[in-house]
Amino acid sequence: MKFLKRTTKIDFMSFAGAALILSITLNVLSIVSLATRGLNFGLDFTGGTLIEVSYPSPPTIGDVRQHLAAAGMPDSVVQSFGTATDIVVRIPPRAEGESSADISTHVLAALQQGVEGKVVMRRVEFVGPQVGDDLTDQGILAVIYSLVGIFFYLMFRFQWRFSVGAVVATIHDVFVCLGFLSVFQVEFDLTAVAALLAVIGYSVNDTVVVFDRIRENFPRMLKALPRDVINASINQTLSRTLMMSLTVLLTLIALYLFGGKILHSFSVTLLVGVVIGTYSSIYVASAAVLYLGVSKYDLMPVEKEGARAAADSRP
Numbered sequence: 001m002k003f004l005k006r007t008t009k010i011d012f013m014s015f016a017g018a019a020l021i022l023s024i025t026l027n028v029l030s031i032v033s034l035a036t037r038g039l040n041f042g043l044d045f046t047g048g049t050l051i052e053v054s055y056p057s058p059p060t061i062g063d064v065r066q067h068l069a070a071a072g073m074p075d076s077v078v079q080s081f082g083t084a085t086d087i088v089v090r091i092p093p094r095a096e097g098e099s100s101a102d103i104s105t106h107v108l109a110a111l112q113q114g115v116e117g118k119v120v121m122r123r124v125e126f127v128g129p130q131v132g133d134d135l136t137d138q139g140i141l142a143v144i145y146s147l148v149g150i151f152f153y154l155m156f157r158f159q160w161r162f163s164v165g166a167v168v169a170t171i172h173d174v175f176v177c178l179g180f181l182s183v184f185q186v187e188f189d190l191t192a193v194a195a196l197l198a199v200i201g202y203s204v205n206d207t208v209v210v211f212d213r214i215r216e217n218f219p220r221m222l223k224a225l226p227r228d229v230i231n232a233s234i235n236q237t238l239s240r241t242l243m244m245s246l247t248v249l250l251t252l253i254a255l256y257l258f259g260g261k262i263l264h265s266f267s268v269t270l271l272v273g274v275v276i277g278t279y280s281s282i283y284v285a286s287a288a289v290l291y292l293g294v295s296k297y298d299l300m301p302v303e304k305e306g307a308r309a310a311a312d313s314r315p
Contacts, residue, residue: 162289
């Protein structure tokens with residue numbers, strides 16, 4: 001792959017304005033979807049009972065909902081699962097004292113109505129509502145703590161402009177991922193939370209690689225404008241970024257296709273996150289640093305600047 005060894009000369013920052021509009025649009029759409037549609041919380045967060053059943057022949061989802069409503073479970077969520085004959089029923093938390101075995105028996109009896117053949121129960125899961133509330137709080141705190149840690153780490157390693165740029169890019173990635181999950185109603189469970197934290201790590205890693213090159217190039221390109229330094233840095237790290245992103249994407253596609261239903265939320269969230277994280281490291285983090293007015297004086301020690309000034313003043 002000789003083309004990966006070549007240094008491109010793409011003027012990325014010339015598209016920064018259009019990218020800013022795109023990023024704002026994606027985040028606004030995400031916020032609107034989260035406010036109106038919300039997330040499709042799994043049982044890890046809502047609590048309740050999940051029952052997976054298999055029919056002898058493909059059922060009609062509308063009829064299944066009617067049978068459950070007639071049995072006193074109008075709030076049940078019914079979804080197709082895997083093949084046309086498999087469905088998943090999510091039952092919200094019910095009265096205390098009713099065990100998951102009682103609920104599953106009740107549901108199975110309702111689903112058996114009007115069906116020729118036997119409806120087979122494949123899986124039953126139960127999560128208490130208190131556990132769901134605790135997991136929600138812990139998931140939110142995990143994301144917040146990650147963002148705070150990233151901010152201070154980058155502030156000490158680089159400079160506050162870089163820290164702000166990285167955190168803005170990370171928040172951008174999280175909101176876009178959540179918006180995607182909301183729009184397409186992908187189930188949001190603990191694996192999705194794990195994927196979001198992985199997206200944060202991936203995005204920061206990609207951003208730090210670009211920031212490191214920017215920091216190295218400012219002393220080397222003293223006469224260049226900050227815009228040119230950032231463009232050169234992105235081009236120099238572009239092959240590495242594309243190769244890493246492509247490798248991760250291929251792995252995630254395989255995980256989505258062959259990992260089973262239980263890993264769909266994880267793989268989908270990471271698929272979106274890798275694409276958005278690669279984009280944001282260039283057009284959110286790096287562009288934010290440029291807009292905040294970074295210059296060579298922010299990255300060069302004071303004594304070196306003084307020594308250079310003294311050297312320049314010598315005859």
